[in-house]
Amino acid sequence: MNPAKYYIGIMSGTSADGVDLALVDFSNHEVSLIDHHYQAYHDELAHDITSLYSTGDNEIERMGALSVELALFFSQAVNQLLTNNHLTSSDIIAIGNHGQTIRHRPPQADKQYPFTLQIACHQTLACLTGIRTIGDFRTKDIALGGQGAPLVPAFHRYLFAKQQQDVFIANLGGIANITFLPQDRDQAVIGFDTGPANALLDLWCLKHTGNRVDNNGDWAAQGQVSNALLDDLLSDPYFALAPPKSTGREYFTYQWLEQYLSHYDISAVDVQATLSALTAQSLSMAIKQLSPKSFVYLCGGGIHNKHCYKQIKQYLSEHSVQTINTLNLNNNAFEAMAFAWLAFAYDKKIYGNIPTVTGAQCETILGVAFNP
Known part of the structure; x- marks a missing residue:
């Protein structure tokens, strides 16, 4: 039996229009995109996400339920990506899950307790897909005094x-x-x-x-x-x-x-x-x-x-201004590839932050692993 060789990166941005998945091979010191899959949010799901961008009624209840709903949605997208490529969960080393940012409160003069919050339950996603899931990439950088972004x-x-x-x-x-x-x-x-x-x-x-x-x-x-x-x-x-x-x-x-x-x-x-x-x-x-x-x-x-x-x-x-596509990089998959790489970096003990970018006290390995 061949060992698992691919990583999957999942990215849902602040536009809240859908989720991008990238299937990536990092073997032989290369970054090779194998496939990309996009799954659009229906209007109700998009509304539920954006409604949590600002304070409102019953936030904790809505956030908790939506986090699990998004994990289910992401798991369905993962399964579709695997089906499209004739793969199974055993072919995947790990998922790098960014989650959906609903609040980002980085360190500022008027912020005594900075925090960042992404939902789409990593543990639920791991259990639904049967694939080890690595997430919560931003929190440690903030704990070290950084902005937690960009990663x-x-x-x-x-x-x-x-x-x-x-x-x-x-x-x-x-x-x-x-x-x-x-x-x-x-x-x-x-x-x-x-x-x-x-x-x-x-x-x-x-x-x-x-x-x-x-x-x-x-x-x-x-x-x-x-x-x-x-x-x-x-x-x-x-x-x-x-x-x-x-x-x-x-x-x-x-x-x-x-x-x-x-x-x-x-x-x-x-x-x-x-x-x-x-x-x-x-x-x-x-x-x-x-x-x-x-x-x-x-x-x-x-x-x-x-x-x-x-x-x-x-x-x-x-300046010479072009799109990333001119480098034979898939624009639609590019950010999801970054979170596949962050999962790869977690496994290989590669630092995932840059202090001159985020302001953190030091370089560090980012993420937390959740086993199925």
Whole structure:
């Protein structure tokens, strides 16, 4: 009988539209994506997730039930991925399960007890799939004084170990984040959340068009950017914070946007155009502060927003801006691959955090293992 050789990574982002799974082979010191599977959330499940992003009634009861429901949903997705590849649970070394973030409260001056919370019960997932599951990757970094995010830069460093120029990996999810991999190996790897991306764009689009996403950014492209509103939004203290820093949908909320909009009389489509510019400019400003000229690879669901992608390329005219697909890496699987790698790193005793990214006191192995 051949030994198990694959890892599965599971990632559900703040956009809460579905879950991505990556089947990955890390043998022979390579990172090989074998397959990717996506399973969309139905509207009720997506609503149940996003309703926990802010305080509300009966939260503990709803959270506990949803955590088990998500584990069941993830297990069904795992089984489908195995079926698609004619594999069984015995072929899998471990699952790296990020879970679904519902609260992220990293260390700040006004936070006496920082914490982070991801649901999708790891123990339930292990028992339902019969596969050892490794999860809870963020908590230890926070316990060591770090932000607990972003975690993917360690995977990016592993993947781009031989790069010969300054490289940025820029992820456009619900929140945008970057990893800076300097050509000079004596320079520190840096990574942080730059600000909102799909989270605000999708919220505004749903409210004013009934569509969950602005397809290709076509609606934003019809509007005019309000430079006054854009400058006002960029004046938020978060953008001026020096890294390490991280944020989430619980900060860049609809209420956050409304407090700025109350001073303006702007059409809905012009607000969408301005939010697109906010994503592009806050990301681009962060990149230009770190490197005047570099290779920038965009990933995440936001790369399908052609209008925002065009704006980023305009703001970063001195940089080479491409999507991660140009490196023969599957954009849809890329973040899930990172959590497969974090499970692999746990097993191989590889440090999963980077203190210059998260602000933790030291490097450490991340995760907790749950046996079926």
